[in-house]
Amino acid sequence: MGHDAFAHHGLGSSALMIIGALTLHSRQTAAELVGTSSVSRATTYRTLRRLADHGLVHHAGEVWVLTPHALEGLGNSRPEAATGPDARLARGWDEIAQRHGTAGIAARRKALHATQRAKYRAALDRIAEHRSVAVVIVRDGRQVCIPGPRPDEIPSAWHASGGRVLDPLTGRAAPDWRIATDGRLILITPADQRSYDELAAAQALSEWNSAA
Incomplete structure (x- = not known):
């Protein structure tokens, strides 16, 4: 979840939930994934299309499965797989983050939180030392x-x-x-x-x- 590829403007947390659900129970329909991933129906369909465009999942009829190296962020698509016009096979989680413009967001968030915690502790110290x-x-x-x-x-x-x-x-x-x-x-x-x-x-x- 901490990887930049799953940031809000990247694949999003819903993609991680669906990948996790397919890892535990392969070959699920979209309707089944709504329950096993705890993701809404509309978001499930939208996320499956996004993952398919990266070559991380594919479907046979109504059944969805992970591609062989999906857990490594490597896309793999069958020749007959239906993909969108912007489909491009993923080459790793870092490349996906670069593609979506979310690379480095976790480090920036961590630095921001560290700065905020330091300011908060400094404020507490000033209050504690007040005389x-x-x-x-x-x-x-x-x-x-x-x-x-x-x-x-x-x-x-x-x-x-x-x-x-x-x-x-x-x-x-x-x-x-x-x-x-x-x-x-x-x-x-x-x-x-x-x-x-x-x-x-x-x-x-x-x-x-x-x-x-």
Whole structure:
């Protein structure tokens, strides 16, 4: 299926399904192939004609069979076989892909998907590495840079019942702050003008004092 010959504008996936069905059960009518290949009736007839033009299948009456080297992509047609005006025996899957203009499409698709995956991983990394603006506090005359925690990583010490937030300095619930269901802090009134980073700095200072 990954070969360029079976790309959308080449033989198509329906050709692969019909070849597979004839490989498992040779000598099938078109009506039987509709069931064994799981391809619609119209597509089955259209695909059989395309494969016959490449010399990959032929029929005797209503029964279709693969030609001797069809699995190698090599066409072989009997002299009495009915073929279309554009019939030309295939000389391998690569030649078929070249003929249909689909050669190299799998490699290009693979490269495109690799680029998309790399961009997706880079975007995830940027999200994962996102931090709030760092907070600078002064301790013993020295400036200490405290990176703010991620909004979805609020320390458990801040949590109180009912979605309330504990003030890390006082140990009491901060009346104007709540924790949303996504873990972000919400300032519900303008009475307390402390920012998210100020709360983060207060938590960092509290942990500093505890460690000291």
